[in-house]
Amino acid sequence: MPSTRTITVIGGGFAGLTAAITAAESGARVTLYEAHRAPGGRARTAGGPYRTNEGPHALYCRGPHWAWLKQRGLLGPMAAVPLREAARFRFHRGGALRRTPPAALLRLARRAPEQAPVDSDFTTWATAHAGPAAARAAAHYAAVALFHHDPGSLSARFVQERLHRATALPPEAHYPRGGWGEVIDRMVAHAWNLGVRIETSARVDALPHRTGPVIVATSLDAARRLLKDPALTWPSGRTVLLDLALRTHRKDPFIVSDLDAPGWLERFTAQDPSLAPAGEQLLQGQFPLAPHRPKADGIAHAERLLDAGFPDWRERTTWRREALAHGRTGAVDHPGTTWRDRPAIDRGDGIYLAGDQVAAPGVLAEVAFTSGIEAATLALRHSGAAGPARTTAPASAPAPSPGLDLKHA
Template sequence: MKGEITVVGGGLAGLVAAITCAEAGATVTLHEAHASLGGRGRATAPPYVAHEGPHVFYADGPHWTWLKERDLIGKVGWPSPPAALRVGFRDRGRFRRGMPAGLLRLVAGRRRAPVDQDFRTWASARYGERAAEAAANAISVITYDADTGRLSAAFVQDLLLRALNPVIAVRWVVGGWQAVLDRMASRARELGVRIELKSRLTELPGGPTIVATELSSARVLLGDDSLTWESGDCVMLDLAVTKHRGDAFVVFDLDEGGFHECYSMPDPSVAPAGESLFQIDMPVRAGERTADAHRRLEQLTELAVPGWRDRTTWQRTGRARGRSGALDLPGFTWRDRPAVERGDDVFLAGDMVAAPGMRGEISMNSALRAAEGAVAALDRSVRAA
């Protein structure tokens, strides 16, 4: 196929788009502004392999099939039975093993939530205010939002049914997102994709182009102020400590929307022997100072990793503001987000555009659609020449 497709951005969406276009026979050039590929899937260098946000995969969607068909997943890790049992909830300031009854009824409920009503109002009327707030806080691990109850009831319900479903679809890939992205980069190069690092485009190059950057960067590149959408705001603590059998594996914070997970329990390769690697997240409240959000985060850390300050071997902090995936307010669905097709053979991909799924899945699903459109546009131009 003559002609060329340009991909802007070397994160998950950009790599999926580049691979898909190259598999269709197109010549592809990928431009990445940073010195390495990966986007928000990048990880710190060993011995502490920490990611920006949770790095699990869900094996119940077409994105997992796409990765599996191309042998890009690699080895899957699992927590050992004792670790797997250390899953609990922060409820009224205490750690509990089982899900509260009200939250359990809500998750098990069959009534379909409406799109045009906020989750707090809808759930409170049916399951009580405490169950509604607990459910909203439990799913903040995905929304990264301190007020998840304000979002569309249908949007939040969909997340709850996937994340807290008894039939767990979560998979822990050894090495996390970084290992998968490294394999994707190798696959792209094998297909002939030309990868240009430290290459920041300031204008469109002409020809079919897929813009697979954060929405804020796409807004600047395309000069389109309409490219905005609701997103979360969260502080994070990556923490390595000396291993202790009493540390929790996963903690859902029903009080304040935080989340705790030990990445090294299913994947010991991410931390040195004898140490455990955790990430603890806490959504930032409206108008809250970063330091205050971190103080609340540390309170959750003390519950999940007792005595962590005296056991710490490595740590780093961060904040993800407006760059943690799309959130749908009442009256909106994923179909209302910025469209993939932008006109003039320009296509958009990423985790805040019009495609279904959760975060990384949105990136992949939008990238596949963008690639299909770019290949079709290239084919039309070749036939017209």
């Protein structure tokens, strides 16, 4: 008989929900605490009329979470990039918009990540194989998956994996229709059906009295404070996030990638018009900043790229939002380090970490997913709660707690 001890999950983002579902499917009793009104973390999607995301936008179809979500009916309708829009991809290089990137960048991107050394920085390695101009352009292009102001200074292996996958053909990136919040909604409903008890508006400032393992699926900063463990640190990015709604113009580019400096603008209504009201386009972009550089520098960079790609954007703007994300953009690995060197998932004494800055492989949201699976597996092993997988609701599945709005989770 499986143990009836409870596995506690602190944090209801993508990692926490993955961990909770994994544990519950194996027969464990799971309680999840979420500090906000609704689960989702950075994977939440804002309510209308502009369906914006702070965190994940695309889901890579070759990643491990794709099959896991699909198997459980949680993937939902996905949008791929329409071919007509792919032709509107633009590259800002040498101060001008171009239709194609440097050929040397594409040749470099085709190299398998295993060819890139862990101990060298990306600029040094890429320059040796493609020359300084292509190395610089490739580093800046890869910033779409890094959120870092100087991608060339990071581990060559780390950057090359992201460059390789970001340029794969056919494209790996797919987009949940309605935003990532739709995936979160399905995950929350599935967790409830499995008997997971979800407590919202429940900020945890100290470890609760424990009757079993605890999975801390928060930001690394929050985990450091909660566990009082100063060793829980790892470098991340710092980037300005810009959301912009424009009146539709049929000649608008789909993407503008800045190869002169790390920066990216994408028109997400190109693949999913439901993200904005009819007649409007929703642009979202990110512009990395060096430490201590003001937010205004990132905004100025964004506006320069808008001037290049959308010359009349000021006259067409119907809505705008700006934010600065610091330490909330996933782990980055410097030369000589890999994901194995990040803070360990197993913290001892039945405490486990999950999130996008811990020791788990993957790209973008895959790190959070993989760590959630691993944390739940270790917690099950520790508690002895592992039993036959359960994918349907128990007869006495609890009702959602007050304040949990599944429609906007």
